[in-house]
Amino acid sequence: MTTTAPALRPRRRGGIHRGEAASGWLFTAPMLVLLGLFLVVPVLMALWVSVSDWNGNGSPFASGVSFVGTDNYRAILAGGGLAEQDFGTALRNNAWYVVLVVPLQTALSLYLAVLVNRRMLRGRGFFRTAFYFPSVTSSVAITVLWLFLFSASGAVNQVLSWFGVHGPNWFSDPSGIIHDALEPLGVEQGPAALTQHGFLGVSWWDWVGGPSVAMTAFILMAIFTTSGTFMLVFLAALQNLSSEVTEAAMVDGANGWQRFWRITLPQLRPTLFTVLTLGLIGGWQIFDQIYTGTQGGPAKTTLSPAYLSYQTAFTNQQWGQGAAIAFVLFVIIVAFTLLQRWVLRERGVPRRKRFGPVAPGPATPGATPVTPATAPEVTR
């Protein structure tokens, strides 16, 4: 590490900077030791476990544990058995969750940010606080509340009954909402082309079935709790926009709607991408609410890869498979992050060029580099 590093700048070793190099290592030592010991080493250990047949007894480095190659990965990706089916189900559940949560929470948080960004708004602080408050509560506490609100005779169903809607038994209903929507149309069974074939042990008919009603309740919860956080991110970006462009557009006679779509939104592009990425990364990590609320049920329709990984290792003692699931999940998340970066690079430049002469301020490019810094706090 020390030798390969590029020399920063030639520096005087004496004078007031004496001893700074040693202090530099000393000051970063606690961080290096802790992150190394509890992040880097564990990942390497888990990588070994994912290609071993360790069963949880003793040390994974003991002599009885042997290398099994890609067996664990093959079991979940192409095993044809229950492990593959469970993994496919978990991926399906989580994919629907992401597909619905990410756009909805982004749209809602942007909408809320625009609403409370009005300068003349009375009670602006109150509204901001109200929308942000769900974000500070723990996922456990909010899940407990959600289980109550969405119980069979709970608050939500009572409100629905005012409108003559007979609400479902949310957390016990495993039916997919798209299947449910097709049922009144007389479609109760999928076409053979979809039911006969599948991917990862799950038929195509089930892949397109939509999230289960139970998962839908979790989707609503995610939108409810994260919209406040992202509202703050959008709000910060909105306040950084220069008012000159908007003013010019108003002089040109653009109405509020046009100003939002043609002026504000293009300028918010970097922030929009940040929020979408954080949403994607966070969306693939659902664990707390499943652990607290449903443990994967009903009928495994709220199983997520993260929870499946935990369950496979800690409950079923199949540590190799659990670790393999975790690494596949890791690859999925990294892939989405890279995809986002690629999309940003491809389209970000011409856009900025177009708005270059009008908005050269620090707002647009300045918002991007901090993405990693804000990432963990927002995704929680």
Added chain:
Amino acid sequence: MTTATEPTPTLATSSGGGGRTTRAVRLRARRPSPGRVAGRSLLYAVLVVTAVVYIFPFLVQVATSFKTNADATAHPLSLVPTTWTTAAYHDLFQSSDFPTWFKNSVIVTLFVTAGRVFFDSLAGYALARLPFKGRSVVFAGLLAVMSVPAVVLLIPKFLVLNQLALYDSYAGMILPLLVDAAGVVIMKGFFESIPASVEEQARIDGAGTFRVFWSVVLPMARPALVTIIILSFQGSWNELSHFIVSAQDPALTTLTKGVASLTAGQLGQGNQYPLKLAAALVMTIPVAAVFFVFQRRIMNTSEGAVKE
């Protein structure tokens, strides 16, 4: 970190309505047109309804925690209990492990917050100010580590804690949380934003590196430290997955793990909603308190963080 700057009044008056806005129109717009009044009312109506949707669940939670089991099931929406009872709280504190969970959460949160404040700022300062060989490599490594999603680390963390014989101990619950990469990056960014002249003065006066850091730099870093405190407090108080994989001893159960176990119906019969909601409510109080105390800061912090 700037506070929200108030805009020019001319801009504000013409923000609501559409249409052509020449200077003359803008002046006339002082007396609101009927359309503008309608638009404004609609805006407030939308805001109020949304705010109710956001707040009402928590009001229901408070009310339900003072209801009886039967009342909670029969009237899930009512904000006034038919018969007021503190039975849920009584059960929670007298005949459950709730006090132990609370104690454990307090212990872990205090240590983690203190540790992060110290180690994050120490490392952030070194990465921002102290030139040492390998600094850029360390920082690149830090960014790489940050991109590892937390749920992927569940099994790995258990493996290493088990190997180090730290499983089922406070040390195992606290040590892995003691430094967070994001906090280091935040502190680094802050130290880079303040001028180095003060420290150089202190160094010329003969103070050592740690002394400069401790007595000169750290006191100046209060705004950033408050950010770290808020994030660490909230993060460690609300943490669940790490405690699941680092301990199983009931004496080491934290609030998140304990309250999560309540939903599995460990206490008595029936759905026990008042008890569960009371537990969830009590565990929310500390983070809510921190939020309301630092409310202004939290709203400004994110602005600063994004702007940097």
